[in-house]
Amino acid sequence: MAELVGNVLVGQSGGPTAVINASVAGIIAEALNHECIEEIYGTLNGVLGILQEDLIDLAAQSQQQIRALKHTPGAALGTCRYKLKKQADFDRVLEVFKAHNIRYFFYIGGNDSQDTADKISKLAQAQGYGLRVIGVPKTIDNDLPLTDHTPGYGSVIKYLATTVRELACDNESMGQGDLVSIIEVMGRSAGWIAAGATLAKRKDHPHDPPHIILLPEVPFSQEKVLEDVKRVLKREKFCQIVVAEGLVDADGNYLAADAATDAFGHAKLGGAGDALGEIIEANIPGVKVRVAKPGITQRAAAHAGSKTDADEAFLAGQAAVEAAINGETDKMITLVRGDTEHYSVETGLATLSEIANGVKKLPKDWINEDGVSMNFQFLRYAQPLIVGEVAVPYVDGVPVFAKLDKSRVDKILPAYEV
């Protein structure tokens, strides 16, 4: 395999996670080890930054800033949900790559982003332009196929398990058999995140909160939920419910949704918690309902992040560079769980097009027969992902996060209309 000499470009796309920047740190750390890599650039706001030639020099950032990326939430490079649509967009991407001698492109994102990376890779191949494209998995939704799990997932469920356990302390002290506490969590089409809240339960304490987990995989039945709530209220002092924002009834209607859709045609959700609360208050006399909706704060909660997750996000970034140096292209890094007694993980590779069009569903046989709790198979899967705490530095009582110097690399090409 011929050595490919040139520059690296790193981009972030889609919704951020608590550890998406750890992957950037991993890419930079590994890229600095290889002589064939000259410059390490970042694109601001994913493909938008490529189209507009908004690139920054990542190698020029201070080492403290790069180190701080490992615990900084949000996407430090900026992200986007812009979808490359027309051929002119793709041509422009290649033009920018050529102008800046980009030979290695690392795109950190979910399904849609991997689809974009795949198309860029195929276009370069078609044009005979030497480019290695490696995707780095990222999504709190944990719905990417062919990888055991996805960086970002462990941190969001660690934060939610922590929050549910804390909420339980508060609810238990207030409850008199009449308190229903609802927390609405993210999860568009799969219940991975809601399911993860089960980790708030102590080992061998199945009656610990959360008492009821409402997953998109189990069609919502008002009658059953009301019965479940009444049964828990009789048994416990309070009833704690975790509801996925994407909860649907048997006909596939969202419990609450507005008509808006995003650039990819996905419905924008929100309101399942409030809607559920209204149903419960209207149907169970004397009950008090409290609804919490952490919203975006749940995916940004780096202060409560999982060390396992942050370490794996960094590892995935490193592995992406190693794979590209070894001649791989049009692949995404995967996490492969070791067949060992104690949890271990290695990285693997999957073809981008297979990632782009697949979805990893929450296995139905990991849900208990009651439809509202998770069994030992889910626990065995998810428990190791939240182990360890990220050491976040505090100054004056608040965490300190990375702020990259966003001075632009000199533009070479004429402006492009997005």
Place this chain on the structure above:
Amino acid sequence: MAELVGNVLVGQSGGPTAVINASVAGIIAEALNHECIEEIYGTLNGVLGILQEDLIDLAAQSQQQIRALKHTPGAALGTCRYKLKKQADFDRVLEVFKAHNIRYFFYIGGNDSQDTADKISKLAQAQGYGLRVIGVPKTIDNDLPLTDHTPGYGSVIKYLATTVRELACDNESMGQGDLVSIIEVMGRSAGWIAAGATLAKRKDHPHDPPHIILLPEVPFSQEKVLEDVKRVLKREKFCQIVVAEGLVDADGNYLAADAATDAFGHAKLGGAGDALGEIIEANIPGVKVRVAKPGITQRAAAHAGSKTDADEAFLAGQAAVEAAINGETDKMITLVRGDTEHYSVETGLATLSEIANGVKKLPKDWINEDGVSMNFQFLRYAQPLIVGEVAVPYVDGVPVFAKLDKSRVDKILPAYEV
């Protein structure tokens, strides 16, 4: 002063905080130092537990559990919002105290709770029953008079400042000049909590998020808020708003409230964030609004608690026992800020009746002229309260909290109908 020999009773009341249990730990730690104190009891669910003779033996709990109280959210003894109404209730309280030889009563709570403690104290005095009653301040609302601040406040604002700073990282990476991110925080009648979110700003970075803080002290004007939002969106990539749940317009109407009131006649709030979001979406074309509502999770977030706050809550508990041993009664422990260059605090005493009927307002001259940000006087006041991180032990990736043994002390009296 004659030594008063007998038993201690500790109770918790009102909404819990992240550090209300640290005060219980402080009371137990100090009570064990005094020979005149024989048993240390806790009442389950505040005055309800007294009426129903639901007492537990705190001295019999393991030392690990008492130590864990220092970082356990919720009220480990249970709390209540029950208001002692009729004379029979008060007589019953005294009857239970006499039956269990309670000579020291420590009640941890806010205004309403201190009012209850005051009435119990006065009744005992009227009956010539030797009883020393000391209140321990507690409320996230920071609205108790005569104390520099209140245990519970530092932790809730540390958590919110952390969350706002994290949310800012996420919002900044997504924003394209069109993103409005709202977080609705607690605060019934005073903006202490919402104001505290300003600590998310870096020193000397007034344009850092939160960009707009909407306080109950500043009447809501739709026109002004829309102008403020537009101005921030022009200047920044996104606009981050902190809104107090108790926001009111110039006529005193809540921005959003349902008709319900609690046992003390206070309106139950919630929905200001969603209501504000709807106003913004309806009036600024093309804007995307995201609303987070941490709800009760904000006062339960012990994993992100302030060490200063937890230490002061413990100190207030210790000081309550010392004061009672020294013959004080019908008083509440206060926190007195030292007149020193670096922050320091001592405890003082205030008369219960003065606490019960007062409210500490957020000084209007701590709000900047723009009405949506805080000035250096607030910063100087609030900044020291969030310093230091509580060391919470984690097992299997989630924090471990105290679980008290709730075996009841033998009941002596006939049952009482509440």
